[in-house]
Amino acid sequence: AxxxxxxxxxxxxxxxxxxxxxxxxxxxxxxxGFYGILSQNVQMHDMFELVQTIADSVANVLIYGETGTGKELVARAIHDASSRHGRPFVTMDCSALARELMESELFGHEKGAFTGAHDRHIGRFERANTGTLFLDEVANIDPGIQAKLLRVLQSRTFERVGGQKSISVDVRIIAATNVPLDELVAAGKFRDDLYHRLNVVEINLPPLxxxxxxxxxxxxxxxxxxxxxxxxxxxxxxxxxxxxxxxxxxxxxxxxxxxxxxxxxxxxxxxxxxxxxxxxxxxQPVEGQTALPTKLTAQLEEPEKQILINAIRQHGGNIKRTAEMLEISRTTLYAKLKKYQIDPDAIR
CATH class of the missing domain: 1.10.8.60 (Helicase, Ruva Protein; domain 3)
Known part of the structure; x- marks a missing residue:
């Protein structure tokens, strides 16, 4: 039933x-549409089903997608489909603020905490209590702030800047990025422990x-x-x-x-x-803007499975480089490999 x-x-x-x-x-x-998102695309419909599956969980979500793909719309859909709908949905663009302002915006500050702090300021975490906090472009968070954010995710408590009182919050975190965080982790630019805290559920948005x-x-x-x-x-x-x-x-x-x-x-x-x-x-697109012969969209007359096999062999089984050559996302490439039962390791 x-x-x-x-x-x-x-x-x-x-x-x-x-x-x-x-x-x-x-x-x-x-x-x-699905909570305001219109699509006939199979990948998008799969994403809709994933949103419904995870909506009522407390799991943090990490949304990957190029600029302009609608990451905030997906975050709002998760919130609206959950038991937290009707409660605060608070957003923060992590690329728009300097470190000092970002700390105050996230955690708030007490009166007199620093020069110009004439009044107490309630931060985004407190405003999002019992609801959802959407951290857009999370890859831009300063390393010092990353450590404080990790502590909140672990303990669900924090102090305002300049404050001593520990504040408890019930907030679901949805983060978004247009840069693969695993690559930033490998480069030492993003905390590995924070990455795993944020990436409990991963959603990949296909480009238009x-x-x-x-x-x-x-x-x-x-x-x-x-x-x-x-x-x-x-x-x-x-x-x-x-x-x-x-x-x-x-x-x-x-x-x-x-x-x-x-x-x-x-x-x-x-x-x-x-x-x-x-x-x-x-x-009137400029010359070279249309798909090259190596790209998937220009080879529809060839069997798609053979195109994929040739591309993987050309790049020695490297999924990232193969996806870039075909101009499709890695998520799409993995789906096609599964569809055609292609094992990249077997055709290097």
Missing amino acids: VAAALAERNRDLRPTAAPPPRHRGLLATPAQ RERAEDIPLLALEFLKRFARQNNKDVRGLTDAAVQSLRGYRWPGNVRELENVILQAVVLAKSPLLDTADLPRRIT
Whole structure:
């Protein structure tokens, strides 16, 4: 009965399919998503199921993803799907603050703790009590702060800067990074013990170029929102515009797509966005920007399994270099190796 209930819940949370291409293009229609995340991609759906599985646990979560892939949206989905929903969801961008300010922002400070501390300041940990604290770009945390953060994760207690009183908190930590923390650990730039405390559950977000089927769906959702906000009569995209959007590699991922659609809607002069409404880098990519013959997307006419075998053999079984050559994430590569039952060690 429990399994059946979970299956029914999963079906209810699946997004609806994107509207099919029409003669004049794609028209914006209502879309359904997983806690605000829209996707038709298999990897993303697997991630949705993982979020549901871990939501009510107390385990800390580490989210990997390139800039602009939506790491904070995933963190919010974990919070909203959990028993902590309705309680504080506090965010902190660890790349935006100097060491002194970061310590005060995380743990708070007492009045007179340092020059300019005219009042007591309540930090993010206290504000997130009984809820979730999202640490974005956690790789940028200063080594001295890493030690204090580790202590809080171990004991769930801390003192404000300049304070003596020990404060207890019940906070779930979700951290995010666009840099592999294991590589920083190996380089001595991130504490190994803190890494393992944060990385209880690991979530890998694929870049937008690996979920091309989502580009029209996301573009239409952004179009609908920005048309409403800007009082513009823009209702959809032409087929040519959709083709240009799908052909671009999106180094800035979903955030870049969002900005492109905002600009196009604001400047649009007709109900359907066309290629003329898109930036030149989208419609006329520079030479060399399209996929090279060694990349997976350019070799669809070849059996995918053989492509993978050739690439792994070329790089002596090195997964990282193979994924970089094929321009797919390591998570995607591992999934494909499992799908085709390929053992990298056997074909070096």
